[in-house]
Structures are given as structure tokens and as C-alpha cells.
Amino acid sequence: MRILTGLQPSGKLHIGNYFGAMEPAVKLQEEGEAFYFIADYHAMSSTADPSALRENVKELALDFLACGLNPEKAFFFRQSDVPQVNELAWILSSVCPMGLLERCHSYKDKLARGLSANHALFAYPVLMAADILLYDANLVPVGEDQKQHLEVTRDLVGKINDLYGSETLVLPEARIRDEVAKVPGLDGQKMSKSYNNTIPMFGAQKKMRKLVMKIETDSTPVEAPKPTENSIIIDLYRFFASESEQAQMKADFEAGGFGYGDFKQRLFDAYWEYFTPMRERRTELEADESYVNQVLTDGAERAREEASKVLTRVREAVGLS
Numbered sequence: 307m308r309i310l311t312g313l314q315p316s317g318k319l320h321i322g323n324y325f326g327a328m329e330p331a332v333k334l335q336e337e338g339e340a341f342y343f344i345a346d347y348h349a350m351s352s353t354a355d356p357s358a359l360r361e362n363v364k365e366l367a368l369d370f371l372a373c374g375l376n377p378e379k380a381f382f383f384r385q386s387d388v389p390q391v392n393e394l395a396w397i398l399s400s401v402c403p404m405g406l407l408e409r410c411h412s413y414k415d416k417l418a419r420g421l422s423a424n425h426a427l428f429a430y431p432v433l434m435a436a437d438i439l440l441y442d443a444n445l446v447p448v449g450e451d452q453k454q455h456l457e458v459t460r461d462l463v464g465k466i467n468d469l470y471g472s473e474t475l476v477l478p479e480a481r482i483r484d485e486v487a488k489v490p491g492l493d494g495q496k497m498s499k500s501y502n503n504t505i506p507m508f509g510a511q512k513k514m515r516k517l518v519m520k521i522e523t524d525s526t527p528v529e530a531p532k533p534t535e536n537s538i539i540i541d542l543y544r545f546f547a548s549e550s551e552q553a554q555m556k557a558d559f560e561a562g563g564f565g566y567g568d569f570k571q572r573l574f575d576a577y578w579e580y581f582t583p584m585r586e587r588r589t590e591l592e593a594d595e596s597y598v599n600q601v602l603t604d605g606a607e608r609a610r611e612e613a614s615k616v617l618t619r620v621r622e623a624v625g626l627s
């Protein structure tokens with residue numbers, strides 16, 4: 307089985323990225339051949355700052371390795387180190403109906419927020435399909451927001467295989483676990499850099515605590531019982547706390563006598579402790595830049611080998627060779 311996922315280097319990774327994609331990816335690396343990459347071509351659809359892009363790539367590499375990506379088990383690479391992906395994207399583009407892309411939420415959302423879309427943003431799902439199909443991936447661990455992109459990918463496989471033969475591309479499947487599909491942000495919407503409601507995985511303690519204290523709550527007074535339904539605090543606490551700690555928090559919500567600040571502090575403590583081993587590993591990795599670079603160089607080399615095999619097969623099928 308081949309497992310593949312990618313993350314965009316577009317700023318600090320947050321706990322939505324972690325629980326939606328990274329943690330599942332780290333678990334899955336034990337179960338098959340894993341391809342994990344930094345989607346730097348994709349990040350270009352929303353940034354034009356070369357030094358920020360370089361810095362974000364470096365940070366993402368540190369984050370993913372600190373979280374347990376094992377380069378002995380998974381190929382870890384930069385997307386742009388395998389430029390073959392662009393050729394496959396072009397081949398897929400030629401069978402991709404405009405309507406399929408016009409219906410994509412991420413593109414429509416951006417337009418709705420008044421941002422001007424470029425061709426890269428519009429064609430984004432085609433490049434993402436190429437990312438997946440270039441490695442004959444079977445399973446793609448992602449969060450809920452990528453579901454539609456996986457559907458586009460599967461549609462494109464159908465079109466290519468109908469036109470050029472059923473063995474041309476492998477049909478991948480999304481792995482979206484219900485419990486982590488949509489990690490909420492500080493305001494209860496999906497946690498997302500675009501909504502400015504994230505809790506980063508790593509950051510200075512004081513700053514992170516301040517963020518957690520910003521979680522939106524109602525104005526129930528300290529002494530009164532608090533509603534547990536739709537509580538962002540409870541929703542986030544389940545990621546970090548044991549069953550009994552969660553039950554205790556719910557009981558304290560219902561009993562009254564505790565303010566929201568108290569619950570936020572408990573959430574912060576649990577979050578901070580959860581990421582402590584990874585934070586320590588990250589500090590070690592930061593001091594060893596050449597190791598991190600070597601991991602990405604080796605990963606890219608292996609990824610290019612695999613990519614060439616698939617691309618040779620596809621080029622032959624479509625008549626390019």
C-alpha cells in the first residue's frame with residue numbers, strides 16, 4: 307500500500323494540520339510505503355515572497371520531522387524537487403473539464419472573500435491530483451477540507467483510464483477520520499490560516515497561552531452551570547486530555563463555580579504538555595540543519611525515481627512516447 311500526503315508551507319502549522327493530516331500520516335508510515343511532501347508549488351498560488359517561502363519550507367520540514375515523520379520509513383521531499391509533477395498536471399489538465407474546477411470550494415471561497423484568484427489557484431486541484439497520481443498512491447490522509455480535491459482526483463483518474471486504458475492511473479482513496487476531520491479554531495469555525503483563528507503547534511509559551519485565552523465563549527457567570535454543547539474548549543480538550551480529564555471538565559461545566567478562564571487554562575496545560583516531547587525534538591533538529599537538508603535531498607531522489615516510472619507509463623499510454 308502507498309500512502310501520500312502533502313502540506314502547504316504557507317505559515318506556521320497549526321493543530322488542525324497536525325490532527326487532520328500529520329498525526330494520521332505518522333501512524334500510517336508503519337503500514338505501507340509513505341510519500342510525504344512539502345507543497346511549495348501550491349504555496350505559490352497565495353504568496354509571492356521568496357524568503358518567506360524558503361523559511362516556511364524549512365519550518366515545515368522541522369515540524370513534520372519533530373512530529374515523528376521517520377525518514378527511514380517515509381520518503382520526505384519538497385514538491386518542487388520533483389518537477390515531473392508538472393508534466394503529469396498538464397496531461398491531467400487536458401482531460402479536466404472547466405466546470406469541475408469552477409465548482410471547487412477553495413477557489414469559490416477565495417473569490418467570495420474578495421481575493422483575486424490567479425490561474426494557479428484555479429488549477430490547484432489538478433496539480434494536487436498529479437501529486438497523488440505520480441506515485442500510484444492508494445491512500446491519502448487529509449482533513450475534511452481536502453475531500454473535494456480527492457473527488458476531483460478520482461474523476462480525473464476515471465477520465466484518463468477511460469480514454470487511455472484502465473491500467474494507466476491508480477485510483478486513490480481519501481482517509482478522513484471523523485474525529486479529526488475538522489478541528490475548530492478559536493472562533494469555532496474550521497481552524498485555518500485564512501480565518502486567522504489558529505493555535506500553532508509550536509510557539510512561545512506566553513503567546514500560545516494568550517491565544518488559548520482568546521477562545522470564544524458565552525457570558526455565563528462564573529458560578530452558573532455552563533453549556534457543554536458546542537463548547538470550543540471541550541471540543542479542543544478532547545485532543546489532548548484523557549477520558550477521565552474530559553469527563554471531569556464536563557462535570558465542572560455542568561456544576562458551575564468555575565469560570566471559562568479556568569477551563570482555558572486546563573486546555574492550555576494539556577496542549578502544552580502534549581507537544582512537549584515534539585517541541586524538544588524540534589529544538590534538537592533546529593541545531594542540525596544539514597541533517598534536515600539531507601533528509602529532503604535523499605527523499606527527493608527516491609521520489610523522482612518512483613515518479614519517473616509512473617510518468618513513463620503515462621507518457622506511453624497517452625502517446626507522448
Ligand code: TYM
Binds near residue numbers: 325446451486487496
Ligand atoms: P493544507 O496545507 O491547507 O493543510 C494540510 C493538511 O491539514 C489539514 N487541515 C485540517 N484538518 C482538520 N482540521 C482542520 N481545521 C484543518 N486544517 C487543515 C488539511 O485537510 C490537509 O490535509 N491542498 C493541500 C496540500 C496538498 C496535498 C496534496 C494534500 C497538495 N497536494 C496531495 C494531499 C495530497 C492543502 O492545501 O493542505
